Amino acid sequence: MGELSKLARYRVTETLLEARDLACERDLRLLFAQLNFAVQPGELLQVLGPNGSGKTSLLRILAGLMPAAGGQVLLNGRAIETQRSELARQLLWLGHAPGIKGLLSAEENLGWLTALHEGASREQIWQALAAVGLRGFEDVPCHTLSAGQQRRVGLARLHLPGPKLWILDEPFTALDVQAVAALEQHLQQHCAHGGAVILTTHHPLALPADSYRRLDLTQGAAC
Numbered sequence: 681m682g683e684l685s686k687l688a689r690y691r692v693t694e695t696l697l698e699a700r701d702l703a704c705e706r707d708l709r710l711l712f713a714q715l716n717f718a719v720q721p722g723e724l725l726q727v728l729g730p731n732g733s734g735k736t737s738l739l740r741i742l743a744g745l746m747p748a749a750g751g752q753v754l755l756n757g758r759a760i761e762t763q764r765s766e767l768a769r770q771l772l773w774l775g776h777a778p779g780i781k782g783l784l785s786a787e788e789n790l791g792w793l794t795a796l797h798e799g800a801s802r803e804q805i806w807q808a809l810a811a812v813g814l815r816g817f818e819d820v821p822c823h824t825l826s827a828g829q830q831r832r833v834g835l836a837r838l839h840l841p842g843p844k845l846w847i848l849d850e851p852f853t854a855l856d857v858q859a860v861a862a863l864e865q866h867l868q869q870h871c872a873h874g875g876a877v878i879l880t881t882h883h884p885l886a887l888p889a890d891s892y893r894r895l896d897l898t899q900g901a902a903c
């Protein structure tokens with residue numbers, strides 16, 4: 681069965697994340713207001729908008745990394761503020777920087793990053809690194825890797841046990857054409873298996889138009 685038909689057959693039973701009347705202000709400028717949307721298992725939501733429209737700010741609010749100027753974020757039905765100590769178990773956040781420590785090896789980085797979630801064995805970490813094309817680079821200090829390889833180390837987290845909900849800020853940055861295609865396929869598979877993804881990217885997704893939703897911050901509604 682194709683990933684799309686699996687996605688279509690996936691029965692929606694719960695809301696992973698809900699934004700209610702969300703507003704964001706930066707430097708006294710209102711970026712968006714009255715933003716309402718929900719994300720359920722099986723869904724991929726692309727946040728769209730021109731530079732400076734507030735995409736990263738929105739993702740940071742959804743990940744609990746900054747407060748909203750108004751409104752509320754619910755994670756699994758509960759206000760995000762009440763779940764501070766559990767956030768790393770509720771969602772996986774990848775910011776627009778690779779989010780790794782240069783002095784540590786790829787394996788060491790993934791070791792401590794996955795400890796935030798469920799933990800992972802050495803074998804799982806090596807398999808995840810192989811899945812992102814980093815076989816042979818497991819024990820090399822990350823500062824010696826190329827920009828695209830460093831991005832891949834961070835993305836290897838998406839091949840390890842962890843939360844269902846992924847919030848990804850510009851995950852395709854610095855990736856080559858094959859890695860972009862592999863990541864798109866992996867995101868689709870994650871959704872087909874009951875996960876959910878909220879991402880922002882200026883890169884046009886090469887996925888069927890009906891397999892994901894878009895939230896245009898200049899329009900203020902998800903479709």
Ligand SMILES: Nc1ncnc2c1ncn2[C@@H]1O[C@H](COP(=O)(O)OP(=O)(O)OP(=O)(O)O)[C@@H](O)[C@H]1O
Pocket residue numbers: 706707711729730731732733734735736737738
């Ligand atoms: N730390 C900050 N302090 C003050 N203002 C900020 C901060 N970070 C971002 N801003 C402002 O908030 C606005 C939105 O920024 P944000 O990074 O959310 O936009 P974006 O849509 O992700 O942009 P891009 O497409 O360029 O990545 C910008 O005008 C920016 O100057």
